[in-house]
Every structure is written in structure tokens, then in C-alpha cells.
Amino acid sequence: MRISVASGKGGTGKTTVAVNLALSINDAMLIDCDVEGPNSHIFFKGPMMKVKDVCIPSPKFDFDKCTLCGKCAEFCQYNAIAVVGEKILFFEELCHGCGGCKILCPEDAITEVDHQIGIIEKGGKKELTLYHGLLNIGEPFGVPIIRALKQFADDAKTTIFDSPPGTACPAVETMRDTDFCILVTEPTPFGLHDLTLTVDVVREIGTPFGVVVNRDGIGDDRVERYCSDEGIPLLSKIPNDLQIARLYSRGVPIIEGLPEYKATFVGIYDKIREAL
Amino acid sequence: MVKELTIISGKGGCGKTTIAASFAALAENPVIVDADVDAADMHILLHPQIQKKEAFSGLDVAQKDDEKCTDCGKCFENCRYGAIDPDFTLHPDKCEGCAVCAMVCPSDAIRMIERKAGEAYISDTRFGPLVHARLHAGEEASGKLVALVRQRAKELAREKGKEFILIDGPPGTGCTVIASITGVDLVLVVIEPTLSGIHDSKRIIEVARHFGIPALVCINKYDINDENTEHILEFCEVEGIEVVGKIAYDDTATKAMLAEKTVIEFSDGKMAQSIKAIWKKVEKALS
Numbered sequence: 001m002r003i004s005v006a007s008g009k010g011g012t013g014k015t016t017v018a019v020n021l022a023l024s025i026n027d028a029m030l031i032d033c034d035v036e037g038p039n040s041h042i043f044f045k046g047p048m049m050k051v052k053d054v055c056i057p058s059p060k061f062d063f064d065k066c067t068l069c070g071k072c073a074e075f076c077q078y079n080a081i082a083v084v085g086e087k088i089l090f091f092e093e094l095c096h097g098c099g100g101c102k103i104l105c106p107e108d109a110i111t112e113v114d115h116q117i118g119i120i121e122k123g124g125k126k127e128l129t130l131y132h133g134l135l136n137i138g139e140p141f142g143v144p145i146i147r148a149l150k151q152f153a154d155d156a157k158t159t160i161f162d163s164p165p166g167t168a169c170p171a172v173e174t175m176r177d178t179d180f181c182i183l184v185t186e187p188t189p190f191g192l193h194d195l196t197l198t199v200d201v202v203r204e205i206g207t208p209f210g211v212v213v214n215r216d217g218i219g220d221d222r223v224e225r226y227c228s229d230e231g232i233p234l235l236s237k238i239p240n241d242l243q244i245a246r247l248y249s250r251g252v253p254i255i256e257g258l259p260e261y262k263a264t265f266v267g268i269y270d271k272i273r274e275a276l
Numbered sequence: 277m278v279k280e281l282t283i284i285s286g287k288g289g290c291g292k293t294t295i296a297a298s299f300a301a302l303a304e305n306p307v308i309v310d311a312d313v314d315a316a317d318m319h320i321l322l323h324p325q326i327q328k329k330e331a332f333s334g335l336d337v338a339q340k341d342d343e344k345c346t347d348c349g350k351c352f353e354n355c356r357y358g359a360i361d362p363d364f365t366l367h368p369d370k371c372e373g374c375a376v377c378a379m380v381c382p383s384d385a386i387r388m389i390e391r392k393a394g395e396a397y398i399s400d401t402r403f404g405p406l407v408h409a410r411l412h413a414g415e416e417a418s419g420k421l422v423a424l425v426r427q428r429a430k431e432l433a434r435e436k437g438k439e440f441i442l443i444d445g446p447p448g449t450g451c452t453v454i455a456s457i458t459g460v461d462l463v464l465v466v467i468e469p470t471l472s473g474i475h476d477s478k479r480i481i482e483v484a485r486h487f488g489i490p491a492l493v494c495i496n497k498y499d500i501n502d503e504n505t506e507h508i509l510e511f512c513e514v515e516g517i518e519v520v521g522k523i524a525y526d527d528t529a530t531k532a533m534l535a536e537k538t539v540i541e542f543s544d545g546k547m548a549q550s551i552k553a554i555w556k557k558v559e560k561a562l563s
Contacts (some may be wrong), residue, residue, distance in 0.1 A: 008315040010288005036448035037476035039285050044355040077375050098356055098374030140451035140485040165288040165447050168314040172414040190317040190532050201413040218530050249470035249501035
């Protein structure tokens with residue numbers, strides 16, 4: 001089974017839910033898809049080892065063959081190529097690696113080379129394997145890393161995917177092709193607003209989903225009212241507990257510092273299995 | 277000369293919008309920008325009255341005419357984004373708009389069509405104009421939408437003789453963040469003293485440095501972990517980054533949010549005082 005953990009708003013507790021859920025159930029695997037700021041590994045003290053470079057194909061220009069016809073620049077939808085005077089300018093960060101320029105070039109002056117945009121690392125602990133990706137600093141597009149990460153999912157296990165925040169392509173790529181999506185929110189106006197945006201996205205993707213309210217007690221009951229009006233299952237509420245915040249700040253999973261919470265995460269898992 | 281400031285954090289939920297909205301209340305004559313286009317929250321505190329709306333088109337998307345399609349398979353062979361199945365079904369939601377399929381199709385069965393990816397707004401608020409946007413669910417090209425709202429903000433500043441653009445940035449380090457900070461005069465990095473907050477803020481400081489943008493730091497909820505706060509202070513000292521203030525953990529931010537007000541308007545307590553002191557330093561750094 002594949003479970004994604006998402007939220008529109010950042011900092012609502014996605015990683016907390018993903019890590020503690022993975023630690024609370026048997027035969028789990030954790031894949032942190034927040035490649036711009038992965039945090040799951042902080043809750044495992046062991047090292048992360050590189051297992052893969054993630055590259056996208058990037059054009060290389062043979063200036064002996066190039067006639068500066070400009071067809072590649074004209075075609076490129078991402079404005080990654082420009083012909084300026086007697087020169088071809090290539091903006092590597094804008095290139096999505098589609099290969100169009102290579103196909104199009106009438107002089108066969110373009111070949112492709114690998115452009116590394118990030119890496120995948122493996123770690124975790126004996127009972128729980130963790131993979132995460134890291135987008136290189138200055139690189140704008142993390143989606144190819146998320147795609148590569150998802151290939152590590154072991155479908156004999158319950159794989160938990162920790163999603164990046166937001167509702168744009170990296171979050172969608174994470175939630176796509178998962179069996180269930182947990183939306184983590186907080187009971188505040190920001191939390192509710194961003195939850196409604198994320199609900200729109202998950203409904204469009206068509207993944208079954210439920211909500212976990214984190215820091216319950218900090219705001220009001222607007223999220224719960226919304227869920228009940230929309231018929232969205234409320235999977236659990238995690239209280240606003242300073243002890244939890246302090247454990248989080250030190251990188252200690254809740255269920256290690258406060259073992260009584262294990263039942264909360266097992267309960268979330270049971271509700272998901274029931275729902276499916 | 278118009279000055280631009282972006283508030284960023286790497287990790288989400290560190291207090292960017294709380295601080296940005298407070299700065300909006302404190303700044304003289306700002307143009308305010310919400311650059312977190314896929315989860316914008318500033319409007320909840322600022323109650324914008326929309327004055328102008330414009331449609332935002334992202335990248336074009338492939339559309340196939342099945343009557344013209346001869347099932348030759350060239351589109352499938354050349355699509356690198358998995359948007360075309362082996363049975364030649366096209367999935368517009370996976371299309372990255374590269375147009376390679378349209379180029380290789382020998383029977384002219386694929387066209388690239390415009391895709392409405394969102395809307396951008398220019399609004400009035402009690403603190404000045406707000407430029408904000410809404411990206412449609414799951415859309416690409418969010419960086420392009422950020423670039424559009426920033427462009428509109430600059431035009432507005434020129435038109436109305438305003439000298440300061442205040443930008444509430446998105447989380448992460450990717451395209452929306454890069455689009456929110458390129459070319460600005462200063463970034464303020466909001467850090468919470470958790471190991472996650474520190475990890476992500478170090479990455480975002482590197483991003484700012486990569487693009488040559490000066491950075492200041494403020495620590496939010498500094499008292500939830502004194503040891504981590506100490507670590508941030510030492511790190512900033514080593515890196516030569518000025519820490520312009522610390523804000524204690526306080527439920528005022530949540531209470532103000534529930535009242536849909538900025539912290540500055542909501543109460544003149546400790547939190548408001550800390551933010552005011554930080555604003556003074558930021559203002560000075562900008563001048």
C-alpha cells in the first residue's frame with residue numbers, strides 16, 4: 001500500500017505524521033519527497049548514504065556544426081536557449097530536458113549530456129528504510145527527483161510518502177498513484193484555507209483521502225466543521241502539546257519520547273485500511 | 277529607487293506570513309506581494325478588495341485529435357514525461373508543455389493549446405496595494421506566476437510612486453522561491469529553532485548566496501529550544517549574517533490570525549514589540 005502525507009500549508013506536521021506513522025506500523029518504508037527541504041532523516045540518527053545521482057538530459061552544442069539558424073531557440077518552450085549575435089546562450093537551469101532541440105536541429109549539432117540536478121540518499125534504521133532526495137541549490141525543478149524516488153517504493157511494504165508543501169507540481173507528483181492521501185492541517189484560518197486548496201487537488205487526482213488535525217486546541221473548530229460539511233473523514237487529532245513541539249525541535253519522534261502516542265498513529269493506519 | 281524585500285524560510289510554517297503581514301502594517305507606503313502562489317494566505321489577514329484581475333496562462337498543453345492520429349507511436353516514443361501512454365492516450369495533467377509530441381507528429385494530430393493556469397489580482401488593502409494570485413490545482417509554471425505578480429508590483433510601484441515592495445515568499449528552494457528572490461535587494465530568513473528549521477534555513481541561505489542576495493535572519497519561537505537558538509546564533513556569526521531579532525513563542529500570532537488581523541493591530545504586546553524592533557533594523561538595512 002502507498003500512503004502519501006500532504007498539506008497545502010507548510011509546517012503543519014506532515015513529517016511528524018509520516019515519520020511516526022512509519023515507525024508505528026509493521027513492514028513500512030518511508031520516502032521523503034520534499035526534495036527542496038527534506039526533514040524526515042533528522043528523526044533517524046544514522047547517516048544518509050548516496051545511492052543515486054538524478055540527472056536530466058541537457059543539450060550540448062557542437063559549434064563547428066551549428067549555423068546559428070535559431071530553430072532550437074525558437075522551439076524551446078522554456079526559453080532555455082537564445083541566439084545572441086554569433087553565439088548560442090544556453091540557460092541550463094531553465095531546461096526541462098525534453099530533447100526537442102536535439103530532434104529539431106537540422107545540422108545535427110546537438111547531442112545530450114547528463115545534467116545532475118540532485119541526489120537520492122538512503123538511511124533510516126534496521127526496521128525502517130528511508131529514502132530522500134535533495135535538489136541541488138539553485139536548481140528550480142525537483143519533479144524528476146520525486147519521480148526517481150518513487151521507483152524505490154517496495155510494494156510488498158506499506159510505503160509512506162512525505163510530500164512537499166503547496167499544491168503545485170511537486171506535491172501532485174508525490175500524491176499521484178498513491179492509494180490514500182493523509183492531509184495534515186492545523187485548526188487555524190491559514191490551515192483551513194490551504195486545506196481546501198489541497199482537497200481540490202486530491203479530488204482532481206482522484207485519490208481517497210482523510211484529514212489529521214495537528215496542534216488541536218490552538219485555534220477553533222473550523223477545520224472540523226469543514227470536514228463534516230464536506231463528508232471528509234477525520235482520521236485523528238494530535239493535541240497542541242508543548243512536549244511534542246520540544247521533541248520535534250530536537251529531532252525525536254513523538255512515539256519515542258511519548259510512547260502513549262503510538263496508539264494514535266496505529267489508529268490512523270487502521271482507519272485508512274477501513275476506508276480502503 | 278524602489279527597494280524589494282522577500283521573506284523566506286525554507287521550511288514552511290515558521291511564521292513568514294505572520295511577519296510579512298506585520299511588516300505590511302508597519303511599512304510606509306508599501307506595495308505588498310504574496311508570492312506563495314500555490315498556498316497564499318496573506319489575503320486572510322489583509323482582506324483585499326480586488327481591483328483588477330487577469331488570467332494567467334501557464335505553459336501550453338498538448339491536445340490530440342484522434343481522428344487525425346494514425347497510431348504511429350512517435351509521440352509516445354519521444355515524450356519524456358510519461359504524459360502519453362503506450363496506447364497513445366494523452367494525459368494533459370502530466371504534460372510539461374515541451375511541444376515535442378506536436379513537433380514529431382507526422383499527421384498534425386497534436387496541437388499545443390493555451391492552458392489557464394491561474395489568476396493574478398491587484399487589490400486594495402488598508403496598508404496599500406496587494407498583488408496576489410491563485411494557481412489552479414496542481415499546475416506547473418508556478419515560478420512564472422510569481423514572476424508575473426512581481427512584474428505587476430513593480431509597475432504599480434512606478435505608477436503610484438511607491439518605493440518599497442514587500443514580498444511574502446513561498447517555502448522550499450525551487451522555482452517559486454528562486455522567482456521570488458532573484459533581483460531583490462534583501463531577504464529576511466525566518467528560522468525556527470528546530471532541527472528541521474535549521475536544516476532548511478541553511479539551504480535557503482545557500483540559495484540566497486547562490487543568487488548574490490544579501491540576507492538577514494530573525495529567529496521565531498526562539499524559546500522552544502535554547503540550545504538550537506544558540507546554534508543558529510553561532511552559525512550566523514560564522515557566516516557573517518546579521519541576526520536582526522528574536523521572537524518568543526506566543527499564541528498571539530494564532531489569536532491575531534483567528535481575528536484575521538496582523539499581530540501589530542491585534543495587540544501591542546511582546547510579540548508586536550519584537551516584530552517592530554526587527555522591522556526597524558530591516559528598514560535600516562534597506563535604506
